[in-house]
Amino acid sequence: MHSMQTKTNGRRDDQIVTTTCSYDCGGRCLLKVHIRDEKIAHISTENRKGLNIQACPRGLAQKSVVSHPDRLMQPLKRIGARGNGDFKPISWNEALETIAEKIRHTIVQFGTESLYFVTNTGSMAALHNTPTVTQRFFGLLGKCTTTWGDPSCEGALQSALATFGTAATGSTRDNLLSSKSIILWGWNPLETRFGPDTIPYLARAKKAGIRIVCVDPRQNPTCHALADEWIPVKPGTDTALLIAMAYVMIEEDLLDGRYIERYTHGFEKFHDYVTGATDGVPKSPDWAHPICGTPVESIVNLARDYAENKPASLIAGWAPGRTAFGEQFHRAVSTLSAITGNMGIEGGYTAGGPDTVDMGFIDATLPVPDTRHHELHFTGLYDALLGQTAQAKHPECKLLYIVGCNLLNQNLNLNKGKQALMQVDFVVTHELFLTPTARYADIVLPVKHFFEGEDIGQPFIGGPYCINMSKILDAPPGVKSDLEIFSEIAQRMGIDNYNDVSDEEWPRTFLDSESAFPNLETLRSAGTHEFEMERAHVAFREQIENPDKYPFPTPSGKVEIFSQRFAEMNIPAIPTYLPSWEGPKDPLVQKFPIQLVSPHSKVRANSQFDNIEPLKKRGNDNLWMNAADAHQRNIQDGDAVQVFNQRGRMRTTASVTRRIMPGVASIDQGQWYAPDDRGIDSGGCANVLTTDKMSPAGAFPCNTCLVQIEKCSAM
Ligand SMILES: Nc1nc2c(c(=O)[nH]1)N[C@H]1C(S)=C(S)[C@@H](COP(=O)(O)OP(=O)(O)OC[C@H]3O[C@@H](n4cnc5c(=O)[nH]c(N)nc54)[C@H](O)[C@@H]3O)O[C@H]1N2
Ligand SMILES: Nc1nc2c(c(=O)[nH]1)N[C@H]1C(S)=C(S)[C@@H](COP(=O)(O)OP(=O)(O)OC[C@H]3O[C@@H](n4cnc5c(=O)[nH]c(N)nc54)[C@H](O)[C@@H]3O)O[C@H]1N2
Ligand SMILES: [Mo]
Numbered sequence: 001m002h003s004m005q006t007k008t009n010g011r012r013d014d015q016i017v018t019t020t021c022s023y024d025c026g027g028r029c030l031l032k033v034h035i036r037d038e039k040i041a042h043i044s045t046e047n048r049k050g051l052n053i054q055a056c057p058r059g060l061a062q063k064s065v066v067s068h069p070d071r072l073m074q075p076l077k078r079i080g081a082r083g084n085g086d087f088k089p090i091s092w093n094e095a096l097e098t099i100a101e102k103i104r105h106t107i108v109q110f111g112t113e114s115l116y117f118v119t120n121t122g123s124m125a126a127l128h129n130t131p132t133v134t135q136r137f138f139g140l141l142g143k144c145t146t147t148w149g150d151p152s153c154e155g156a157l158q159s160a161l162a163t164f165g166t167a168a169t170g171s172t173r174d175n176l177l178s179s180k181s182i183i184l185w186g187w188n189p190l191e192t193r194f195g196p197d198t199i200p201y202l203a204r205a206k207k208a209g210i211r212i213v214c215v216d217p218r219q220n221p222t223c224h225a226l227a228d229e230w231i232p233v234k235p236g237t238d239t240a241l242l243i244a245m246a247y248v249m250i251e252e253d254l255l256d257g258r259y260i261e262r263y264t265h266g267f268e269k270f271h272d273y274v275t276g277a278t279d280g281v282p283k284s285p286d287w288a289h290p291i292c293g294t295p296v297e298s299i300v301n302l303a304r305d306y307a308e309n310k311p312a313s314l315i316a317g318w319a320p321g322r323t324a325f326g327e328q329f330h331r332a333v334s335t336l337s338a339i340t341g342n343m344g345i346e347g348g349y350t351a352g353g354p355d356t357v358d359m360g361f362i363d364a365t366l367p368v369p370d371t372r373h374h375e376l377h378f379t380g381l382y383d384a385l386l387g388q389t390a391q392a393k394h395p396e397c398k399l400l401y402i403v404g405c406n407l408l409n410q411n412l413n414l415n416k417g418k419q420a421l422m423q424v425d426f427v428v429t430h431e432l433f434l435t436p437t438a439r440y441a442d443i444v445l446p447v448k449h450f451f452e453g454e455d456i457g458q459p460f461i462g463g464p465y466c467i468n469m470s471k472i473l474d475a476p477p478g479v480k481s482d483l484e485i486f487s488e489i490a491q492r493m494g495i496d497n498y499n500d501v502s503d504e505e506w507p508r509t510f511l512d513s514e515s516a517f518p519n520l521e522t523l524r525s526a527g528t529h530e531f532e533m534e535r536a537h538v539a540f541r542e543q544i545e546n547p548d549k550y551p552f553p554t555p556s557g558k559v560e561i562f563s564q565r566f567a568e569m570n571i572p573a574i575p576t577y578l579p580s581w582e583g584p585k586d587p588l589v590q591k592f593p594i595q596l597v598s599p600h601s602k603v604r605a606n607s608q609f610d611n612i613e614p615l616k617k618r619g620n621d622n623l624w625m626n627a628a629d630a631h632q633r634n635i636q637d638g639d640a641v642q643v644f645n646q647r648g649r650m651r652t653t654a655s656v657t658r659r660i661m662p663g664v665a666s667i668d669q670g671q672w673y674a675p676d677d678r679g680i681d682s683g684g685c686a687n688v689l690t691t692d693k694m695s696p697a698g699a700f701p702c703n704t705c706l707v708q709i710e711k712c713s714a715m
Helices: 062-066 092-110 130-141 154-163 173-178 198-207 221-226 238-251 257-263 267-275 285-292 296-308 326-339 378-385 414-423 482-492 505-512 520-526 541-545 564-568 613-618 627-632
Strands: 004-009 012-019 031-036 039-044 076-078 087-089 115-119 145-148 181-185 211-215 229-231 312-316 374-377 399-403 426-431 443-446 455-457 465-469 528-530 594-597 623-626 640-644 649-657 664-666 706-711
Touching: 012 465, 039 062, 076 092, 092 115, 092 399, 092 426, 092 443, 092 482, 115 130, 130 399, 130 482, 145 378, 154 326, 154 564, 173 198, 181 296, 198 211, 198 221, 211 221, 211 296, 229 296, 238 267, 238 285, 238 296, 238 326, 257 326, 285 296, 296 312, 312 326, 374 378, 378 414, 455 505, 465 520, 505 520, 520 528, 623 627, 623 640, 627 649
Parallel strands: 115 145, 115 399, 145 374, 181 211, 181 312, 211 229, 399 426, 426 443, 594 664, 623 649
Antiparallel strands: 004 012, 012 031, 031 039, 076 087, 076 443, 455 465, 465 528, 594 706, 623 664, 640 649, 640 706
């Protein structure tokens, strides 16, 4: 039996089964599903002893997802034009035969590289993990074409590899209680979850009187609820602000010379750039103020606060890194944490990496063949499909296979995306719903919800626990898991080694692979497992405490303020502020004067849950704009507005507020694209406006986007 208990609820006994959401959400929380008469009665949550894994309203609404009337229940074949949503149901046999035949035909006629597959984190559970099940299938076919570049944090990742030689730069949140000062930089964990225990620890820190400040173009809800101060900064200009902080620290002799000497490489070059010795431009607060809009006094105080109140935690969100030169932001933050001596100590924070907490055990998932596919950057996908590749020549796409990704909603420059998808001979996706992307597919295969199989839930950024995912319900008869679908296509293609292990056996294999894990029976009966930790996990503690024995895994063995890796990629080798295209100084501001950011929503996980009405009502899907910008345009709070640029146009509702800087607007990402017959989106999908460029290191620049806003005459 699984982790079940019974509880008297009225007259009947509920069976309570433990699971967690498998979405690409920064939580990974405990769901207690109450089953009565073989149906879900309701879902509750709790804090397990020692773990803060209490679920939010989204997890508690999973009953509405799994039993949604719009769920796809049988394979669909397109009968109308792409995008118009006309499909007819077909049998599994016809769907799978057609797909297997198309793949075979494409390979014979054009070669494996004409098979494009795009996969993202629709499901992040250990077994039913959309990237690994998909990579396993295409890896067996041979060298196909796929995308690289994590839309979440490629800037952070590339920066961490250059600076520290590893992505594992995160520390456990209990560190926050040892900090004297906490800076949340482009981070809103009250809404955009990032470890389920983050807010409980921040709330405790606040209660203990630890100073909290937020650096963000918006006074975001975390800032509003928890911070002592909001420090505004224009999107994409954070690096200028950080470099000016370094200037203040150098001028006022606030740096940690021992750290610089012992643990870093290339400080002198950075020093000379900051002071202006290299280019004659001192990067003072007076230099930074007109760039980033942050008051000079705030820059000076922030620099002093971070350098003097040690240990201090400067936690960098990924959003400022999702900009035109996102990697420079993370490089600058990492450098500050090192030169102020806040790295590798309890109460400090390494600040600039992808935040991955490496607890010393591996991520368990399905093994993937070691096939090297042809790769193109995620932002270059549409150009490649259109045959317009400026960067490199790519194989022609004959078949596009999408798994666990709402591509035509979540990738940038949606209108170009639509044109690109029209070019492809054959498009397949596995989905739960007829998403804006699924509407462009030739065949849509209905998949199981994670309540319909066994699995193991692992924390989003690593962390000291895992959660058993019990099967809650039998799947509807017409749906299959991604693993079953690929197994059946593989069989039809004569590939017999895709999967010969049962869904029941895989989790056991994963757990047996690491001594730190409990065995399957123990995990199932307990529901959750917390790994023993003697003390807070601090990234680079060993390197700081014992540098001779534990060098950093970089070429110099030190924190690389000067990065040879970046130099070789033709990227400035020291953290450098680069004025960005579609930034506040681009001449394009004459036409499109407002910088648009698109944060994640508290009521969605990316685009998932947007179709759950009661949840959607609890969010704020309006466009935030500053009162001065609204006044200039005769816009009142609640007015219908159009937001547009050279790429697209949307209609939405304005929320006029002083909680966003002048010149900046914000709309939560993940709303489903809903065009009218002129192509104007009324769904609020930010990606009708964003541009499909990439940063030099591969960051996904959704927060670099210029727009204009006007009042709608009539809606
Ligand atoms: N403007 C703007 N755009 C952004 C961002 C932003 O901040 N602003 N953020 C970016 C980021 S960080 C990310 S990670 C991406 C996310 O972009 P996507 O990866 O597209 O994320 P989701 O919207 O979660 O889409 C996942 C899809 O998988 C489906 N799904 C769920 N479970 C399963 C399953 O088990 N199997 C299969 N086959 N499908 C399943 C869901 O129904 C959903 O349609 O968006 C990026 N796009
Ligand atoms: N509830 C919920 N939680 C989630 C997700 C979700 O969709 N919903 N998605 C998960 C995923 S896939 C990811 S990748 C993470 C994303 O996590 P983050 O990247 O941290 O989240 P965002 O909400 O995009 O942005 C956080 C804050 O950054 C600010 N910001 C935007 N641009 C800039 C800038 O240029 N400079 C500065 N200083 N601030 C800026 C925004 O105003 C916002 O307040 O969250 C994860 N957690
Ligand atoms: Mo993400």
